[in-house]
Amino acid sequence: MRWLAAVAFTGAVLAGCARSPDGGVEYGETLDLGVPGEVIETVPAVAGYPACGNEPIVYEGTTWYPFEPANLDEFPQIEAMVATGGGLGGGTTRVALPAVVEPGVGDDVGTLTIYEGGLAFWISDSGGLETWLTDQELEYWWQC
Incomplete structure (x- = not known):
C-alpha cells in the first residue's frame, strides 16, 4: 500500500x-480553490507588498493569502492590468523576483477586489505587482 x-x-x-x-x-x-463569484467590494489604498508570493495581505481583520490559480482561464479578466501595462493582462499572477527589493512608488499599496467565494485580487498602484488571494490559510514552503 x-x-x-x-x-x-x-x-x-x-x-x-x-x-x-x-x-x-x-x-x-498552482491550486484549484474554486472560481471568484460576484464582486463584493473594491477597496483602494490597501497596503501590501507580495513581491515573493508568500506575503499575506490583511484587510479589516481578514488575512488574504497569495496563490497561483490552477484554473486561471476560469477567472475574470482583470482590465486594470491591460490599462496600466503592468502585466500581461487577463489576471496573470504575481511578479516573481529573485530577491526582495525595496518597494518603489506605488508598489506597496494597491486596490483589493473581494469576490464571493473567499477569493480576492490585489494590484499595486504602480501596476507592477498583482496576485490572486484566498481567505483559506496557506502555509508557504519558501522564503525570500
Whole structure:
C-alpha cells in the first residue's frame, strides 16, 4: 500500500498541482480553490507588498493569502492590468523576483477586489505587482 501512495503522490507532482506531503504550498505550485463569484467590494489604498508570493495581505481583520490559480482561464479578466501595462493582462499572477527589493512608488499599496467565494485580487498602484488571494490559510514552503 505504501508504494501505491508514493505512485499517486508522484503522479500528482508531475501533474503540477500536488500539495506537499505536509500540507504546505511549494514555490510555483498552482491550486484549484474554486472560481471568484460576484464582486463584493473594491477597496483602494490597501497596503501590501507580495513581491515573493508568500506575503499575506490583511484587510479589516481578514488575512488574504497569495496563490497561483490552477484554473486561471476560469477567472475574470482583470482590465486594470491591460490599462496600466503592468502585466500581461487577463489576471496573470504575481511578479516573481529573485530577491526582495525595496518597494518603489506605488508598489506597496494597491486596490483589493473581494469576490464571493473567499477569493480576492490585489494590484499595486504602480501596476507592477498583482496576485490572486484566498481567505483559506496557506502555509508557504519558501522564503525570500
